Amino acid sequence: xxxxxxxWEWVELAARWTHVITAIAWIGSSFYFIALDLGLRKSxxxxxxxxxxxxxxxxxxxxxxxxxxxxxxxxxEHLIWFKWExxxxxxxxxxxxxxxxxLGAELYLVDxxxxxxxxxxxxxxxxxxxxxxxAVYTTICRVFVNANQTAVMxxxxxxxxxxxxxxTHVFSGxxxxxxxxxxxxxxxxxxxxxxxIPNQKIVVADLKAGRTPDPKYGRIAKQRSTHNNYLTLPVxxxxxxxxxxxxFATEYNWIIASLVFLMGVTIRHWFNTQHAGKGSPHWTWGVxxxxxxxIAWLSTAPMRHVDDTAMQGEALVYASAGGFEDxxxxxxxxxxMCHAAEPGWEGMYWPPKNVVLETPAQIAHEARRIYMQAGxxxxxxxxxxxxxxxxxxxxxxxxxxxxGEVEG
Numbered sequence: 001x002x003x004x005x006x007x008w009e010w011v012e013l014a015a016r017w018t019h020v021i022t023a024i025a026w027i028g029s030s031f032y033f034i035a036l037d038l039g040l041r042k043s044x045x046x047x048x049x050x051x052x053x054x055x056x057x058x059x060x061x062x063x064x065x066x067x068x069x070x071x072x073x074x075x076x077e078h079l080i081w082f083k084w085e086x087x088x089x090x091x092x093x094x095x096x097x098x099x100x101x102x103l104g105a106e107l108y109l110v111d112x113x114x115x116x117x118x119x120x121x122x123x124x125x126x127x128x129x130x131x132x133x134x135a136v137y138t139t140i141c142r143v144f145v146n147a148n149q150t151a152v153m154x155x156x157x158x159x160x161x162x163x164x165x166x167x168t169h170v171f172s173g174x175x176x177x178x179x180x181x182x183x184x185x186x187x188x189x190x191x192x193x194x195x196x197i198p199n200q201k202i203v204v205a206d207l208k209a210g211r212t213p214d215p216k217y218g219r220i221a222k223q224r225s226t227h228n229n230y231l232t233l234p235v236x237x238x239x240x241x242x243x244x245x246x247x248f249a250t251e252y253n254w255i256i257a258s259l260v261f262l263m264g265v266t267i268r269h270w271f272n273t274q275h276a277g278k279g280s281p282h283w284t285w286g287v288x289x290x291x292x293x294x295i296a297w298l299s300t301a302p303m304r305h306v307d308d309t310a311m312q313g314e315a316l317v318y319a320s321a322g323g324f325e326d327x328x329x330x331x332x333x334x335x336x337m338c339h340a341a342e343p344g345w346e347g348m349y350w351p352p353k354n355v356v357l358e359t360p361a362q363i364a365h366e367a368r369r370i371y372m373q374a375g376x377x378x379x380x381x382x383x384x385x386x387x388x389x390x391x392x393x394x395x396x397x398x399x400x401x402x403x404g405e406v407e408g
Contacts, residue, residue: 003333012099019092025233026085031271033082033187034229037222037277040067047072050125070203070213079204083197087345090189092246097126097182101175107382111172121179123155125170126179133163133183134190141227147218153265164254172383173248180257181238184231191224229272245379246299255293263291270325290323321403326395328360331370334386371400 040052046066053066101109105119109126117125136159144152163183167176199217206213237260241247247256270284318324337344339357357363363370373380374388375396381388 012096015092015095015099019089019096022085022088022092023236027236029082029085030225030228030232034225034272035275036065037067038272039059069218069391070215073203075207081197081200083192086189089245093185095183097178101178102126106385109171109175109383111175111383113384114168114172115170117170127178129167130161130183130186133159133187134194135207137187137192138190141223145223149223149226152223153227153230157258157261160256161258164257173253174252174379174382177241177248177253177257178237181235181241184235184238188228188231188235188337191228195224196221196253211353220353223336230265230268231261232264233267234261237264245377249373249377249379250299255296259291263288266291266325305400315361315364315367318367318400318403319360321399323399324360324364327370327399329394330392331357331363331374334388334392335370335383337373337386338381367400367403370396375400 036054039054040053043053046053047067049070049072049254050066052068053064056063056065065170102119102123104123110117110119110122137156137335140152140155140159144155160180160183162365164180166174167179167183170176171179202217203213238257241257247253250256266284266288338348338357339349339351339359341356341396343349343351355366355369357366357370375393378384378393
């Protein structure tokens with residue numbers, strides 16, 4: 001059994017590593033082509049049909065790049081398609097969703113305090129929500145393809161906010177934000193698979209057949225590519241959020257997620273404006289910082305009166321603080337079945353993150369983590385499987401804060 005557990009751990013690591021590698025490749029090419037597109041310049045000696053060009057220097061060499069809105073008069077023999085980065089990122093990400101959240105639904109996907117669901121029901125909702133997201137998004141784009149694109153983006157933001165709220169009322173906080181990221185990433189990858197690449201293939205087929213390609217296909221593909229550009233940074237934030245309980249395990253997690261999408265817009269707006277040679281709208285960084293501070297404030301709403309000195313306390317201070325004996329009993333009863341040298345939870349062969357909470361000394365040493373994970377946020381126990389009571393969480397908070405007052 002132990003060997004199987006080790007193998008399974010390496011399977012997860014391989015899937016995660018693959019996901020990171022492919023995501024870097026996809027994001028890198030996406031950002032590069034958006035910057036290239038915005039930096040194109042007109043030139044009197046451009047070939048027939050060329051829209052613009054740009055000279056670049058990299059790695060000791062010079063590159064001369066030209067863009068055709070439809071296609072050149074003669075199709076080159078060697079044509080590179082940028083698509084597998086997107087497909088591989090989505091497939092590896094979905095593999096992670098299956099490995100961590102579907103197969104570990106009891107720990108990470110379902111939270112009975114949010115909604116009573118069986119594993120099968122939760123997985124079905126997850127899959128349906130991803131398909132629903134693409135259906136709603138692509139309908140908005142098709143109906144309003146000729147409308148003001150800012151209005152389309154606002155409509156998309158409304159959908160994302162609604163889904164953020166919905167996910168947090170169905171899944172655990174950790175799973176809710178991961179699913180919002182998967183929901184958005186599905187839209188982005190489907191844009192490539194269902195719209196951008198098929199449209200480009202239509203243009204290529206027309207060119208080979210001697211027909212004049214319709215420029216609308218390029219225009220539609222550009223719309224979807226622009227959406228992907230603005231959605232990339234929020235997806236990265238959401239995919240990293242599962243490591244930070246102050247993001248996913250707080251009362252306002254859906255609002256935090258919604259504001260992250262606005263930060264993605266402000267950051268990308270600065271870069272896009274810079275690349276287009278239209279100035280440097282530095283106000284976007286001010287807005288980004290403000291949004292980030294609001295997010296931080298929302299995440300710490302339950303702890304606005306915490307004495308910061310408590311965060312720096314030594315284990316001895318926590319061990320001598322009032323209520324420590326009660327906290328030891330709570331942690332040993334609610335947490336130690338997993339956070340033990342030999343975990344008692346079936347299928348778990350080592351303590352999560354190597355945190356052991358069996359003795360009073362170990363509990364005092366991990367005071368800050370216990371406070372953050374089980375007191376301020378509800379990240380632990382996962383899905384509250386050991387049924388820690390609100391009153392017990394309150395005791396953990398009171399103990400930790402009391403230690404700060406003693407130290408101060």
